Amino acid sequence: MSSEPITHLYRSLLRELRLVSQQPRSKRNLTPIVQLRSLVASSSSPQALSKTLLETRDFLRSSRIHAELLKRYNPIHGMSEEERIVATANRVGLNTPIEYKEE
Template identity: 75%
Template sequence: MSTSPITHLYRSLLRELRLVSQKPRSVRNPTVLQHVRTIVDTSSDKQTLSRTLLETRDFLRSSRIHAELLKRYNPIHGMTEEERIKATARRVGLDVPLEFKNEKE
């Protein structure tokens, strides 16, 4: 029982969409999956469809891996400016001083 290459690519694309998504399945917008299904159902040229599915899957996989590597090797990525300053100061062994608050205010 062998599956066609297009079926394999379609399933691997759906798997990558699931892995890239930040939200649980019940909250995700179904529009993307509907568009992918429409493209697969309406395409008549199998070679073009196969290439499109492969390139889309590879793009999603590369984007996911890039985000993981950014998180791993650049720990201050995605922090606010204040958090970034504190993390940078801690990296060189310093603490950020408390800001002066005027007692008269």
């Protein structure tokens, strides 16, 4: 069981939501925050709420760290197929041939 107060867990969860978001604040989807507020308001057991907030925060943090590590250690992650081929060829010291294009 977490010894952190519910307000601390709630704020840390909001912080993780902010860090995960790719959009600026004005364009963010408010649905997760609204759902989180309704969860906190409707919870009858503080222990169950604390556990839920803690697990959700840990999941968001782990997902964010995993995405950062993928970007750092897998440089071709998120590239198109053509960019991936060129990057792989450059990694082993080769250049890709110029493709023939009909005019």
